[in-house]
Amino acid sequence: MLRIAVPNKGSLSGPAAEMLHEAGYRQRKDAKELVLVDPDNQVEFFFLRPRDIAVYVGSGRLDIGITGRDLLLDSASDAEEVLALGFGGSTFRFAKPTSVQVSDVQGLEGLRIATSYTGLVEQHLAEHGVKATVTKLDGAVETAVQLGVADVIADVVETGTSLRNAGLEVFGDPILVSDAVVIRPKGAPEDSAVEQFLRRLQGVLVARRYVLMDYDIKVEKVTEAVALTPGLESPTVSPLHTEGWVAVRSMVLRKEAQRIMDSLWAIGARAILVTNIHACRL
Numbered sequence: 615m616l617r618i619a620v621p622n623k624g625s626l627s628g629p630a631a632e633m634l635h636e637a638g639y640r641q642r643k644d645a646k647e648l649v650l651v652d653p654d655n656q657v658e659f660f661f662l663r664p665r666d667i668a669v670y671v672g673s674g675r676l677d678i679g680i681t682g683r684d685l686l687l688d689s690a691s692d693a694e695e696v697l698a699l700g701f702g703g704s705t706f707r708f709a710k711p712t713s714v715q716v717s718d719v720q721g722l723e724g725l726r727i728a729t730s731y732t733g734l735v736e737q738h739l740a741e742h743g744v745k746a747t748v749t750k751l752d753g754a755v756e757t758a759v760q761l762g763v764a765d766v767i768a769d770v771v772e773t774g775t776s777l778r779n780a781g782l783e784v785f786g787d788p789i790l791v792s793d794a795v796v797i798r799p800k801g802a803p804e805d806s807a808v809e810q811f812l813r814r815l816q817g818v819l820v821a822r823r824y825v826l827m828d829y830d831i832k833v834e835k836v837t838e839a840v841a842l843t844p845g846l847e848s849p850t851v852s853p854l855h856t857e858g859w860v861a862v863r864s865m866v867l868r869k870e871a872q873r874i875m876d877s878l879w880a881i882g883a884r885a886i887l888v889t890n891i892h893a894c895r896l
């Protein structure tokens with residue numbers, strides 16, 4: 615049975631559960647459930663703190679897991695990213711009060727930095743040959759500056775609201791751009807159950823990103839229309855009962871669908887329909 619680590623709380627847990635549900639897996643009904651067996655799909659889910667997931671998967675105790683790229687790199691565990699999942703996006707950045715005069719990582723020499731991600735910060739400082747004092751805090755890191763524990767902080771930034779509320783501003787380049795990711799033990803051998811799990815998640819990603827577009831068009835305009843909707847491989851073109859017309863079906867990016875419909879209409883396409891894809895294997 616495939617053993618899968620899933621975030622039990624925090625920013626990643628809701629979207630991860632939703633994605634697994636869309637991929638056809640059983641999900642827990644009670645947030646206090648720590649282990650769940652899905653016998654129909656031959657998988658066992660372990661609900662763990664996302665920070666610990668890299669440790670469990672890196673040690674090989676669990677076959678595969680979902681966590682954040684930042685947490686994976688911070689842990690320096692023997693796990694590696696195999697698929698980005700398109701949710702839980704954030705950047706990891708330095709931030710400071712306006713009173714502190716520092717504009718890049720070089721300027722941090724000799725300063726005190728508070729963070730929950732000491733692995734990431736120490737590695738970044740080492741890469742730039744900067745020596746600073748890094749203090750580990752569990753959370754609410756923004757307050758460390760106000761209370762005099764640190765000169766600057768390094769933390770996850772999503773909307774930037776927490777920084778603004780604490781009167782802090784980002785500086786320097788982002789240390790990391792993060793996303794929710796699927797991880798496996800480094801160098802783990804090929805495994806058909808793992809491949810199947812990844813194919814299901816990739817199916818969800820495609821179903822979220824693309825829609826199906828159908829339209830009718832005059833035969834002489836097909837080449838022009840198909841250039842607008844090339845699909846992933848090749849669009850399906852079928853004859854219509856009305857002489858001189860064909861029906862075209864193609865996958866298009868959801869975010870481009872309205873613009874493509876306008877262009878198709880302008881060259882004479884009619885009965886343009888857009889439908890969601892519920893599931894797919896490409």
Ligand SMILES: Nc1ncnc2c1ncn2[C@@H]1O[C@H](COP(=O)(O)OP(=O)(O)OP(=O)(O)O)[C@@H](O)[C@H]1O
Pocket residue numbers: 623624625626664665681682683684685702703704753770771772773792793
């Ligand atoms: N607004 C956000 N705050 C915190 N983490 C976020 C946010 N948006 C995305 N993430 C990602 O979620 C992961 C952190 O999840 P984790 O559960 O450890 O912290 P959390 O969501 O802050 O929950 P808590 O603070 O309640 O423990 C990281 O990969 C981080 O990049």
Ligand SMILES: O=P(O)(O)OC[C@H]1O[C@H](OP(=O)(O)OP(=O)(O)O)[C@H](O)[C@@H]1O
Pocket residue numbers: 752753754755756769770771772773774775776777
């Ligand atoms: O840019 P934003 O949208 O404001 O999100 C980022 C903030 O959210 C998280 O804190 P959280 O609320 O999880 O509290 P914590 O620091 O105690 O973990 C993170 O540590 C930042 O403080």
Ligand SMILES: [Mg+2]
Pocket residue numbers: 753
């Ligand atoms: Mg947090």
